[in-house]
Amino acid sequence: MEHIVDQVSLGAIVQVRDRLLEQQARGRQVLRLESGDPSFDLPPHVREAMEQALRDGLTHYTASTGIPALRAAIWRKVTQQNGLKVANPDQIVVTNGGMNGLYIVFRALLYPGDEVILPDPMWTEIGENIRLGGGTPVPVRLRAEQDYQYDVAAIAAAITPRTRAIFINTPHNPTGAVASRATLEQIAALADKHNLTLVSDEAYEHVIFDGKPHVSIGALPGAQERTISLYSLSKTYAMSGLRVGYVVTPQPLMLERLKKLVRCTINGVNSIAQYGAVAALNAPQDATGAMASEYQKRRDILMDALAEAPYVTAFKPAGAFYLWSRIAPAWPGYAGTRDDWSMTNYLIDQAGVGSSPGSAFGASGAGHIRFAFACSTAQVERAARLLPDVLRRASPGVN
Numbered sequence: 001m002e003h004i005v006d007q008v009s010l011g012a013i014v015q016v017r018d019r020l021l022e023q024q025a026r027g028r029q030v031l032r033l034e035s036g037d038p039s040f041d042l043p044p045h046v047r048e049a050m051e052q053a054l055r056d057g058l059t060h061y062t063a064s065t066g067i068p069a070l071r072a073a074i075w076r077k078v079t080q081q082n083g084l085k086v087a088n089p090d091q092i093v094v095t096n097g098g099m100n101g102l103y104i105v106f107r108a109l110l111y112p113g114d115e116v117i118l119p120d121p122m123w124t125e126i127g128e129n130i131r132l133g134g135g136t137p138v139p140v141r142l143r144a145e146q147d148y149q150y151d152v153a154a155i156a157a158a159i160t161p162r163t164r165a166i167f168i169n170t171p172h173n174p175t176g177a178v179a180s181r182a183t184l185e186q187i188a189a190l191a192d193k194h195n196l197t198l199v200s201d202e203a204y205e206h207v208i209f210d211g212k213p214h215v216s217i218g219a220l221p222g223a224q225e226r227t228i229s230l231y232s233l234s235k236t237y238a239m240s241g242l243r244v245g246y247v248v249t250p251q252p253l254m255l256e257r258l259k260k261l262v263r264c265t266i267n268g269v270n271s272i273a274q275y276g277a278v279a280a281l282n283a284p285q286d287a288t289g290a291m292a293s294e295y296q297k298r299r300d301i302l303m304d305a306l307a308e309a310p311y312v313t314a315f316k317p318a319g320a321f322y323l324w325s326r327i328a329p330a331w332p333g334y335a336g337t338r339d340d341w342s343m344t345n346y347l348i349d350q351a352g353v354g355s356s357p358g359s360a361f362g363a364s365g366a367g368h369i370r371f372a373f374a375c376s377t378a379q380v381e382r383a384a385r386l387l388p389d390v391l392r393r394a395s396p397g398v399n
């Protein structure tokens with residue numbers, strides 16, 4: 001019998017990153033458009049709070065669910081900003097980034113063979129964490145013709161007696177689509193009808209453009225009791241390496257299981273990072289808005305460049321920092337293969353530009369490529385200058 005961990009891949013984006021770093025080590029300038037790691041420095045008040053915590057010797061074990069000051073700050077944020085009904089900070093579990101939150105949520109929620117409906121394409125780690133929790137991912141396609149919005153009828157059709165949960169991610173990685181309130185209301189009604197749990201990953205809640213609102217499904221009538229909401233400070237405050245996220249659930253049994261899982265795995269997030277997180281959440285949120293405007297600028301630079309480039313058609317994202325693009329069948333690298341790695345490899349070799357092959361995001365991602373614009377504006381500008389030309393130069397046989 002195959003070990004459950006052997007079902008998990010080593011990660012396509014990691015492979016791209018390794019190739020880029022190898023080229024960089026050989027002295028080549030590389031552009032990191034494969035990575036969803038915010039380029040910005042840590043907000044200064046967050047760094048100062050962490051330095052102060054170090055000076056104060058706050059380097060001991062903390063409560064495994066998070067220090068009280070952090071859970072209180074999160075409680076204020078999720079009740080006031082997200083509109084979640086959370087009775088008290090004890091319904092919050094601080095996790096080692098959103099990724100750890102995903103792992104413990106699916107581990108706590110699923111019985112062997114339970115099905116979880118998730119979008120396709122989707123960030124690979126979602127399906128993998130469902131598998132690690134003993135479940136079976138059931139992908140439901142997002143379609144370009146529907147602007148990658150959740151297709152509620154298709155979700156309804158995918159429900160079986162084994163379905164335990166519907167996974168929602170908005171803003172969405174990799175398409176950047178933002179779900180509307182109306183769509184989320186329909187999904188909430190569906191979950192209510194079939195008595196399903198909603199798992200809502202809101203890691204990109206603050207990376208959102210053109211004044212679009214972010215709606216938390218857990219705040220909608222009928223969804224409050226059945227939603228487990230996951231958040232991360234990685235993208236909102238450019239704190240990716242500090243590894244702070246959190247899970248919110250009103251369900252006592254889930255909460256109990258989550259508490260057991262954090263105690264037996266991470267036993268609390270790095271204490272210094274938690275003090276930084278308190279400062280991030282309690283201070284004015286100007287830096288977050290400024291970062292979102294800069295991402296929007298980068299999006300537009302890259303959209304304009306890809307509009308000039310042959311073989312790729314980019315979808316304009318309303319949130320997150322990814323340009324999801326369809327590769328034309330005429331792409332010379334497809335000759336005989338239809339393998340989207342050919343474009344990713346070609347762009348690394350010819351221009352030192354990173355990207356992620358669409359097939360890494362699920363079956364429907366085949367024939368697509370994802371460009372991230374989380375790297376610096378200077379890198380995005382340089383990539384924008386290079387991409388149209390380098391794609392124009394592609395000739396049959398590229399790989």
Ligand SMILES: Cc1ncc(COP(=O)(O)O)c(C=O)c1O
Nearest residue numbers: 036097098099123173203232234
């Ligand atoms: C959809 C989605 N959820 C969650 C995360 C978790 O990020 P972290 O573990 O840094 O909080 C990411 C990171 O890329 C993501 O794309």
